[in-house]
Amino acid sequence: MSLWLDLLGTEIRYVTTKNFGTIRVAEAGKGNGDTIIFQHGLNGHLEAYAKNIVPLSKDFHVVAFDYVGHGLSSKPEREYTPMMLAEQLGELMDAMGIDKAHLSGESLGGWVSGHFAANHPERVGRLMLNTAGGIPIVTDKGRQDLATFIGLNKRNIDNTPSYESVQARMHWLMHENNRHLVDAELVDLRLGIYLRPESRKVLPLLNRIIENHDDYLIPLDKLPEGTLFLWTRDNPIHDTPSVEAAQARVPGSTLYMMRGDAAHWPQYEAIDEFNTLATNFFKTGRVEG
Numbered sequence: 001m002s003l004w005l006d007l008l009g010t011e012i013r014y015v016t017t018k019n020f021g022t023i024r025v026a027e028a029g030k031g032n033g034d035t036i037i038f039q040h041g042l043n044g045h046l047e048a049y050a051k052n053i054v055p056l057s058k059d060f061h062v063v064a065f066d067y068v069g070h071g072l073s074s075k076p077e078r079e080y081t082p083m084m085l086a087e088q089l090g091e092l093m094d095a096m097g098i099d100k101a102h103l104s105g106e107s108l109g110g111w112v113s114g115h116f117a118a119n120h121p122e123r124v125g126r127l128m129l130n131t132a133g134g135i136p137i138v139t140d141k142g143r144q145d146l147a148t149f150i151g152l153n154k155r156n157i158d159n160t161p162s163y164e165s166v167q168a169r170m171h172w173l174m175h176e177n178n179r180h181l182v183d184a185e186l187v188d189l190r191l192g193i194y195l196r197p198e199s200r201k202v203l204p205l206l207n208r209i210i211e212n213h214d215d216y217l218i219p220l221d222k223l224p225e226g227t228l229f230l231w232t233r234d235n236p237i238h239d240t241p242s243v244e245a246a247q248a249r250v251p252g253s254t255l256y257m258m259r260g261d262a263a264h265w266p267q268y269e270a271i272d273e274f275n276t277l278a279t280n281f282f283k284t285g286r287v288e289g
Contacts, residue, residue: 002185003047003050003185006051007026007053007054009028009054011026011027011030012026015096017088017091017092017095018091019091020068020073020076020088021073022073022074023065023067023068023095024046024065024073025064025096026046026064026065027061027063028057029057029058029062032057032059032061034060034061034101034282035060035061035062035063035101035102036062036103036282037063037064037065037101037102037103037104038052038053038104039065039089039103039104039105039108039109039110039112040064040066040067040071040106040107041106041107041108041109041133042133042207042210043070043190043194043203044108045066045071045072045190046064046066046071047186047189048064048265048268049267050268051271052267052275052278055275056278060102063096067088068088069202069205069206072193076202077205078205079205080202080209081216082111082115082218083115085108090116090120090123102124102125102127102282103116103117103126103127104128104278104282105128105130106131106132106264107264108209109130110128110131110132110134111134111216111218113127113128113129113132114129114134114218115216115218115219117223117224117227118219118222121224124224126281126285127224127226129229130230130267131232131235131238131264131265131266132218132238133213133237134213134217135220135243135245136217136242136245137214137238137242138242138245139239139241139242141239142237142238142239142242145236145239148172148236149210149236150210152168153210155169156203157207160195161195162191163188166187166190167182167187170187172264173264173265174263174265174269175261175263175269178262178269181269221249225251225252226285227252228253228256228287229243229246229247229250229253229254230256230277231257232257232266233258234261234263235263235264236263240257243255254287258270258274260273
């Protein structure tokens, strides 16, 4: 199924923020009570949530967006950090008239969500850290995964991105049984974004976020009670020992391991399980209905 059929019924628009330019937003379920804001990973874009926005909009006001420097949002040449992107999230919420929202972010999105929740707890309902970055890496395998990921990114920075280099970068996201999900539409979409001149200028700046990973760790002691760590057995970099150690530092938090085959994109790889779990969690604070 095309991504655009998945997003049928979603409003795609641009929102102007005070200090971060224009932000591309996908929105559905306007008028519903609670808002969920979905946030994508490093070098990603809002289509990472193409399988979740419309299903969850039956119960929630759902927003996904491209971070500044990513996708089709503005791309200023400046220092990028998870803390800076958390500021952008706050400005986007202000511009959209959203005082408080549930947050769900994968990879960089979870990293940013963690910083935002730690610094602005009054603006966060429930917090889902979905295969999040920014937690301490405690295994040699995790550190090797990090080096591999940096190398895959650099293939698209040091050279002109190609279909093959982008496909390799996206295969890294997926469980080996799910690599068929990296189809031509998904690769061509990301390749088209990477080849834009303004993207080429900021890609090296974005890669510094992950290169300086340990300088930007989430302040786990400041995360809210009830935080959900949504993880997979095959998540790269931040593997099972790493998330177990992080979750143990957040009182009242929950660790849920996806049952379906998934690696770094569970919201895209195990769609029904993710959507059911997200609905339950954001309605009740529990992962089981």
